[in-house]
Every structure is written in structure tokens, then in C-alpha cells.
Amino acid sequence: QSALTQPHSVSGSPGQSVTISCTGTSSDVGTYNYVSWYQQYPGKAPQLMIYDVSKRPSGVPDRFSGSKSGNTASLTISGLQAEDEADYHCCSYAGSYKGVFGGGTKLTVL
Amino acid sequence: DVQLVESGGGLVQPGGSLRLSCAASGFTFSSYWMHWVRQAPGKGLVWVSRISGDGTSTSYADSVKGRFTISRDNAKNTLYLQMNTLRAEDTALYYCARHLDRSTWSVDYWGRGTLVTVAS
Numbered sequence: 001q002s003a004l005t006q007p008h009s010v011s012g013s014p015g016q017s018v019t020i021s022c023t024g025t026s027s028d029v030g031t032y033n034y035v036s037w038y039q040q041y042p043g044k045a046p047q048l049m050i051y052d053v054s055k056r057p058s059g060v061p062d063r064f065s066g067s068k069s070g071n072t073a074s075l076t077i078s079g080l081q082a083e084d085e086a087d088y089h090c091c092s093y094a095g096s097y098k099g100v101f102g103g104g105t106k107l108t109v110l
Numbered sequence: 111d112v113q114l115v116e117s118g119g120g121l122v123q124p125g126g127s128l129r130l131s132c133a134a135s136g137f138t139f140s141s142y143w144m145h146w147v148r149q150a151p152g153k154g155l156v157w158v159s160r161i162s163g164d165g166t167s168t169s170y171a172d173s174v175k176g177r178f179t180i181s182r183d184n185a186k187n188t189l190y191l192q193m194n195t196l197r198a199e200d201t202a203l204y205y206c207a208r209h210l211d212r213s214t215w216s217v218d219y220w221g222r223g224t225l226v227t228v229a230s
Contacts, residue, residue, distance in 0.1 A: 003154065036216035038155070045205060045223065046155065051216035089155045093215035097160055097169035099145075104154035 004029065004090055004102035011108040017078040020105045022090030023071055028100055030071040034093035037066060037075045039086050040104075046089060050075060077107070085109040112136040112219045114206050119224030126196050130224055132189040132206030140164065140184040143209035145217055146191045148202035148226075156202070159191065160209070174200075196228045 005023040012018040022029065022037075029035055035053045038046035048057050050066035053073060063079045073092070077084055090102040118130040132144070146158040159170045159180040168180050179192040189206050203225050207217035 003156075006154075032215070034215035036214075040155075045220035047220075048210070048216060048218050051210060052214050057218065091155070091157070091216065097167065098171065099157035099160070099215055101147075101155040101157055 002100070004092060004100055006088075006090060006102035006105045008103070009106040009108065011110055012077075012080045013110045014080055014082060016080050017076060018080060018107065019077075020075045020088050020090075020107070022073040022075070022092075022102050024073070024092050024100070025071055028092040028094040029068065029073050032093040032095070033068065035066065035068060035073040036091045037064075038089045038091065040089060041086050049088075080109055082109050112208065114208065114219060114221035116204060116206050116221045116224035119204065119226045121227045121229065122196055123230050124197060124228055126228070127192070127194045128196065128226060130191040130193065130204055130206075130226070132191075132221055134187045134189065134206075134208075137208070139182075139187040143212070144180075144182065144189045145207045145209060146180060146189075147205045147207055147217075147220075148200075149205070149223070150199075150202040153202075158204070161189070193226070196226075198228050200226060201228045202226060 037050040040046040053068045054066040089104045094100045113135045115133045161180045177195045181190045203223040205223045208219040210216045210218040
């Protein structure tokens, strides 16, 4: 159960788009369409933003989108806003009712 | 409203034990799988354990298997995590979280966490 690989940090200016990658293996991301993304503000609990690779829970803006290709999943935030500055964590099902998270990515809005 | 409130964290010596609790309200607790997820200070999230709605099926991360036990009391709407043989690397904020749906692998509600510190 090795952690998924995410970039330590990404940044973008307001109005731009940013993409955060999440690389796993054929044992998790590559096999299962159960990748989810969580937004976390400092000192707060995570919040679900994307599940099943590309589905958005109600209330999540459509500026947030998810995709997957092979062993890598991606979260794209378009029309970047100051309030999007947070940590983002990916998670994948890894079989046998186990999950695995990435190390988290800090998004800075310039 | 769905609420998850963790308790039971604290300072414990290496090799010691601790039991965490998570009180759930605002939903039919027995209908949902539940998870424990932890986060070391300044680090990413780490999945720890999952339990089925009726408590008969459990799973664990390799790093805690054999030392931690997840359980639930559906009559009390409470989730537990018994942690034994604690190590310094178990130091983290422990969150309980509700599984979204059996057709997926994601969690939709999180508690605020309870801090466990393992140190002498």
C-alpha cells in the first residue's frame, strides 16, 4: 500500500486553470474507477470534491473536474478563485476493501 | 444534519493503548460503512481502517493490521478504534468518516478529528 504520488505544490493566477496529478499503480488507480479528491483548508476537515474519477457531489462548483488515464488521475480547477487555495488529496480504492491516499498537494492562488 | 464527533485522543507512551470513539448523528448509522483516516502533523491523509454497516466485515492498512481494531455499536451510534502497541509514527489527528455509498470508494462526511500523540 504505497501512497499515491502527488506534486507537493502547484500554483496559478485567478481565472487560470490548474491541474493536479495523482499517480498510482495498476493495483489501484489503474484498475479501479474509484478515485476521489478532497479539499482541505488549514485546521479543517477534508471535504469531498470529486468521486468515482469524475463525479461531483451536489454543491461542488463545476469548475472542479476529474479525469483518469492509465495509472494517473487528475483534478482540474478552472477559473481559479482565491477561495480555491487549499490542500488537495487524492484517494483510490486499492482492492480488498482498502484505500490509499496521495501525499497531498498545496494549491497557491497567486 | 450529519455529525461525527471524535473523542479519546491524548498523550500515550510508546507501547501503550488508546481507544478512540466517534459519535454519529443525523443519519441511519447502521446503514453506512465507516472509516478511520489519520493525518500526521503537516502531512497527508492516510487511510487506516473500514468497517461494514453491521460490523461483520473489517479491513486495515498494513501499517496498523494486528495492532488496531475497528468496531461499532449501532445501538449507540458509535464507531471505535482500539489502538494497541502504539508507536511514535502513529502520532496523528484521527478522523472518522462516513462512506458515501457501497457502489463507490469515497467518504462524504468527516469529523473534526481527535489528536493522538505517542511519546515518552
